[in-house]
Amino acid sequence: MSIYDRLQALHITLPPVAVPAAAYVPFVQSGKLVFLSGHIAKQDGKAWVGQLGRTMSTEQAKAAARAVAIDLLGTLHAAVGDLNKVQRIVKVMSLVNSTPDYTEQHLVTNGCSELIGEVFGDKGAHARSAFGVAQLPMGACVEIELIAELT
Numbered sequence: 001m002s003i004y005d006r007l008q009a010l011h012i013t014l015p016p017v018a019v020p021a022a023a024y025v026p027f028v029q030s031g032k033l034v035f036l037s038g039h040i041a042k043q044d045g046k047a048w049v050g051q052l053g054r055t056m057s058t059e060q061a062k063a064a065a066r067a068v069a070i071d072l073l074g075t076l077h078a079a080v081g082d083l084n085k086v087q088r089i090v091k092v093m094s095l096v097n098s099t100p101d102y103t104e105q106h107l108v109t110n111g112c113s114e115l116i117g118e119v120f121g122d123k124g125a126h127a128r129s130a131f132g133v134a135q136l137p138m139g140a141c142v143e144i145e146l147i148a149e150l151t
Helices: 003-009 058-080 105-124
Strands: 027-030 033-040 086-097 127-133 142-150
Touching: 003 105, 027 058, 033 058, 033 086, 058 086, 058 105, 058 142, 086 105, 105 127, 105 142
Parallel strands: 086 127
Antiparallel strands: 027 033, 033 142, 086 142
């Protein structure tokens, strides 16, 4: 089954690449690696605002991380032209807007990691980091970046 068949089965339509909000590009390819800039969680086209441990539950933020994964896949598609060219998802790094005592950043990030696994199968198994941070751009609850290797 192709990546696009899996996306269709999951009822996912890839979004276009978002226009960068600052002085950076959405992706850079170096050799066989593609580095995607951080994508913030969005809801209804605006930053999905919230802070874990204060205004948002882990389950809500996990849904936000899944939404970020869909945006990342849209950018990856734009970067490589065909997601079937992805040999492996190498690394995901997640920043979670959270209070100092919140400790479930890894569970939030599962929203992204689980979707990548559903879409890419074994090629989606990746290294990962999940950090709690004091704030993210525009008050977003989650920001995630990704590195992929191409065939």
